[in-house]
Amino acid sequence: MNKTRFIIIAITLTVLSLAWLLLTPTLFPVADADASRSAPHRGFYAPSFTLETPQGDQHALEDYQGQPVLVFFWASWCSVCKSAMPGLESVYQEFSPQGFTILAVNTTTQDILSSAVNEFASKGYTYTMLLDQDGSVTNAYRMRAVPTSVLVGPDGRVTDVVIGSGISEGFLRARLSQLLAQESE
Numbered sequence: 001m002n003k004t005r006f007i008i009i010a011i012t013l014t015v016l017s018l019a020w021l022l023l024t025p026t027l028f029p030v031a032d033a034d035a036s037r038s039a040p041h042r043g044f045y046a047p048s049f050t051l052e053t054p055q056g057d058q059h060a061l062e063d064y065q066g067q068p069v070l071v072f073f074w075a076s077w078c079s080v081c082k083s084a085m086p087g088l089e090s091v092y093q094e095f096s097p098q099g100f101t102i103l104a105v106n107t108t109t110q111d112i113l114s115s116a117v118n119e120f121a122s123k124g125y126t127y128t129m130l131l132d133q134d135g136s137v138t139n140a141y142r143m144r145a146v147p148t149s150v151l152v153g154p155d156g157r158v159t160d161v162v163i164g165s166g167i168s169e170g171f172l173r174a175r176l177s178q179l180l181a182q183e184s185e
Helices: 003-027 079-098 113-123 136-140 169-184
Strands: 050-052 058-060 069-074 101-106 128-131 148-152 158-163
Touching: 050 128, 069 079, 079 101, 079 113, 079 169, 101 113, 113 128, 158 169
Parallel strands: 069 101, 101 128
Antiparallel strands: 050 058, 069 148, 148 158
């Protein structure tokens, strides 16, 4: 290959590369206009939401301002979710007199509604079951795995996020004790 041909090929490749770099954002725009949002994490305010119970009662996260709230994303087919829920009931029974509440958000778009309602009712849980039928809350929380537990402090800020393994009864008791002690100071 002669020197002139090599220079022409090098210049052509350089021009094509620059054109590709300049045109890529125009030809392939970002599909998710909300990609800058991230999942809730410690210290940030929990995304607000309003959902219905299976009976049609509405509950908004803001209704519980000033109280610690566990937002627990679950599905009836999730064995880890189902194994964590009795422990949540125990903690709820202990701490609900002090204002603690659990909002068990069923990821209804990933579940069968009748199965979820039957699972919850058959176990006799006394905390609140909510239905995310259109997936809006699941999306707002950037929930990618069940169970996902988001503990929200009385000030509305996320204090803990536990993804996938299920929140343990001992951990939740310890964190609630801390949160409630801080509130009383």
